Amino acid sequence: MGELGPEGTESSLGSYLAALTVAWVACWTIDATACDPIGTRRLPADTSILAVDPSQGASRLNPSSRSLLVALVLPLLAALGAADVKRLGELNTSQIRALDRARTVVLLPGGILEEHGPYLPAWTDGILSERMTADLAQGIAAAKKDWTVLVFPQVAVGASGYNEVGGHFTFPGTYAVRPSTLRAVFMDLASELGDQGFRWIFVVHVHGAPRHNRVLDQAGDFFHDTYGGRMVHLWGLLPVVSAWGKELESLSPEVRKEEGISLHAGMDETSLLLHLAPELVSPERAQAPVVTGESLKAAIETAKAADWPGYLGSPRLANAELGGRIWKGLSNAVLDHALQTLDGADPTKFPRFADYMEKNEHFAPWIRAAEARDAEREAKQRAWLEKSAGKAGR
Numbered sequence: 287m288g289e290l291g292p293e294g295t296e297s298s299l300g301s302y303l304a305a306l307t308v309a310w311v312a313c314w315t316i317d318a319t320a321c322d323p324i325g326t327r328r329l330p331a332d333t334s335i336l337a338v339d340p341s342q343g344a345s346r347l348n349p350s351s352r353s354l355l356v357a358l359v360l361p362l363l364a365a366l367g368a369a370d371v372k373r374l375g376e377l378n379t380s381q382i383r384a385l386d387r388a389r390t391v392v393l394l395p396g397g398i399l400e401e402h403g404p405y406l407p408a409w410t411d412g413i414l415s416e417r418m419t420a421d422l423a424q425g426i427a428a429a430k431k432d433w434t435v436l437v438f439p440q441v442a443v444g445a446s447g448y449n450e451v452g453g454h455f456t457f458p459g460t461y462a463v464r465p466s467t468l469r470a471v472f473m474d475l476a477s478e479l480g481d482q483g484f485r486w487i488f489v490v491h492v493h494g495a496p497r498h499n500r501v502l503d504q505a506g507d508f509f510h511d512t513y514g515g516r517m518v519h520l521w522g523l524l525p526v527v528s529a530w531g532k533e534l535e536s537l538s539p540e541v542r543k544e545e546g547i548s549l550h551a552g553m554d555e556t557s558l559l560l561h562l563a564p565e566l567v568s569p570e571r572a573q574a575p576v577v578t579g580e581s582l583k584a585a586i587e588t589a590k591a592a593d594w595p596g597y598l599g600s601p602r603l604a605n606a607e608l609g610g611r612i613w614k615g616l617s618n619a620v621l622d623h624a625l626q627t628l629d630g631a632d633p634t635k636f637p638r639f640a641d642y643m644e645k646n647e648h649f650a651p652w653i654r655a656a657e658a659r660d661a662e663r664e665a666k667q668r669a670w671l672e673k674s675a676g677k678a679g680r
């Protein structure tokens with residue numbers, strides 16, 4: 287599966303043994319991530335294909351055992367005819383031209399730099415998107431034996447940081463683009479892919495703001511109406527996001543009361559990071575004060591305080607086990623909706639998260655205020671461009 291040549295996967299015993307030898311030597315002498323097919327190499331956590339929870343110190347495999355497993359499992363999957371996973375950025379023109387468009391799924395991972403309070407990294411949603419793409423690639427590869435999964439590099443722009451919910455439009459850690467900019471980026475990429483004959487695209491862009499999700503849905507609808515293919519913003523599907531909440535239902539009433547309506551960087555999201563990238567979670571989160579509200583309205587009011595720390599919920603309650611359960615639910619829901627789409631389901635029939643949020647009256651003031659702020663920003667940029675064009679005589 288690490289092979290990037292146009293010949294694709296191999297299926298003979300000889301090829302398996304050859305691949306096994308190469309992978310074994312590579313993994314043993316370099317690093318287990320040398321065999322990682324789609325770019326989780328920057329992250330320390332193990333890929334889910336081995337079902338190892340990195341937070342469980344005692345059961346974590348040591349690097350050489352992990353190398354052995356990766357070296358054995360990946361060539362075996364290739365020998366069994368599992369789909370190919372390729373990184374687009376590593377292919378040349380001949381290799382891209384050779385891809386069978388009807389049996390190639392493009393995964394387009396996004397990422398937003400967004401403040402997540404004092405205990406989580408600003409790239410939290412980017413990490414979630416990257417890892418979800420990795421899981422999805424593995425899942426599709428296992429289910430669609432004669433397909434190619436083509437993974438884009440992460441498109442590191444997103445819109446509408448959650449800090450806007452309480453009216454904080456500038457916050458350290460948030461570097462967002464306007465929703466119209468984000469839509470233009472994804473519509474342009476959709477056009478490039480569509481013009482080159484690609485027909486199956488899944489966007490994996492984990493971030494909960496209504497306007498962010500709306501424009502990514504629109505880019506997908508544009509692709510379908512223009513090229514006849516499918517481009518689905520998987521995180522924008524309500525049944526996917528709901529998988530997050532389902533795991534919280536089993537928590538005790540005391541825990542749920544303390545967490546309140548967490549919305550952003552609370553117990554649940556901190557748990558996800560403890561599961562996926564524990565070294566990036568500040569140990570100070572164990573003493574994190576509770577910052578929440580019992581209802582959505584109350585939580586949004588809390589976020590309006592001048593000294594709001596950038597999160598809602600109770601990060602001190604977070605744990606890796608809960609994060610692992612939430613992750614599994616999310617990852618399964620993402621894969622399930624992707625496979626349903628590849629098998630012919632109409633993804634426009636899946637309920638959308640953006641519709642749900644836009645209908646909620648408590649989000650309306652946020653949406654209106656953010657639109658006004660964007661209009662101001664656009665006017666400022668346009669004025670500068672016109673002035674500068676005037677100076678240059680253009």
Ligand SMILES: [Zn+2]
Nearest residue numbers: 410411551555
């Ligand atoms: Zn987040």
